[in-house]
Amino acid sequence: MLVASPYLVFGWSVVSPASEEAVAAFLLVAALAFAVIRPRRLPEAVIALPAALLLIALGILPLREAGAELGRIGPTIGFLAAVLVLAELCDRHGLFQAAGRMMAAASRGRPKRLLACVFVAGAAATAVLSLDATVVLLTPVVFATAATLRLRSKPGVYASLHLANSASLLLPVSNLTNLLAFRATKLSFPRFGLVMALPWLAAIGVERLLLSRFFASDLQGQGEVQKTVAVGAASTYALVVLGVTLVGFMLTAVIHIDPAIVAAAGAVLLAGPALARHRVGLGTLVRAVDIPFLLFVASLAILVRVVSAGGLQGIISPLVPGGTSLWSLLAVAGLAAVLANILNNLPAILILLPAASAAGVPAILAALIGVNVGANLTYVGSLATLLWRRLLRERRVELSLGEFLRLGTLTVPATLLASCVALWLSVRIIR
Secondary structure, eight states, rough: OOOOOOEEETEEEOOOOOHHHHHHHHHHHHHHHOOOOGGOOOHHHHHHHHHHHHHTTTTOOOHHHHHHHHHHHHHHHHHHHHHHHHHHHHHTTHHHHHHHHHHHHTTTTTTHHHHHHHHHHHHHHHHHOEEEIIIIIIEEEEEEHHHHHHHOOHHHHHHHHHHHHHTTTTSGGOOOHHHHHHHTOOOHHHHHHHHHHHHHHHHHHHHHHHHHHGGGGGGGOOOOOOOOOOHHHHHHHHHHHHHHHHHHHHHHHHHHHOOHHHHHHHHHHHHHHHHHSSSSOOHHHHHHHHHHHHHHHHHHHHHHHHHHHIHHHHHHHSOOOOOOOHHHHHHHHHHHHHHHHHHOOHHHHHHHHHHHHOHHHHHHHHHHHHHHHGSSSSSSGGHHHHHHHHHHHHTOOOOOOOHHHHHHHHHHHHHHHHHHHHHHHHHHHHH
């Protein structure tokens, strides 16, 4: 329970308990709005971090409770940092460039085949390296591959974003939201992946069908034909390290270590040869950690803690049904999707987890489907979408907001429905 302390503001006003919820809600909305707009390309934490510190300074969130919240979210942030470095090193070893060459050769200059290749690469990268790698590293490769083949890049660029969210259902390490949900489910790493495999395949299948129809006019014609290029030794080494790292993830429950340590170990294995051969410098690795973005995630956790404890949790909890019926799972997923598109998927899962945990593991997984798949509807839906928009702006690419919303309106309801039906079946098959 939050304990408010009266603090003078501007020398005369007092922050009363009645106003604390309004202050916290306003700061959360302001932080999210700034993260979406990012004026002058300033880091997302510019508003979020001072807002979180203000809540602590005013006594709205006691320092001890703030420390406890940071301790809870800390392993997740540590994992994000390790995976960002791991993904950057895979890129420096030429893994994503090799994927681009393979996509170019396999497509044979046909736009529909190229989109299929992007789906395969995006689903694999998201599952193993997390959705941030797909957005930050695969999207530029999609741009370059389409340019090489003289094809339109828009279908593949949108596919990389949609897959970053929808195809992040498979493994606990595929998304920050997954890690939070994974810890709440108490499932083992392999069992989590086994239960979510069917929803993952359903989401990818629906996205593939609907994106192909939506971009039908962009998927016509014939581009350049590229010859197959062999994967280099550095890329092969990166693939082997990724395989070993994935095995390590699966063994985390057995050997009782955090997935962040496994990701960091994989990064170390890749960093040694990359540093020795001057493929990367220490400065690049530090920048890959993206400290401002990590501060943004930590600040969001603080802001959500206050808003949730201030009354939002009491509103949300009665809306989460128990049971494993299809309608119950759809209700949880729908609620999660709405929250994700209002508050962002990370705050949404933090708010939903207590109520979903009380309802059972299927409810937690349904909430995960909602915050991941549902995040494709609006710009604010996920952290990955914020990174995707940042990348497009850096490349001076402006896509239509109307087009973004129309595509989300087409894909999100159908993908949510298909994934929830698949989860309902999976829960019954895998007890």
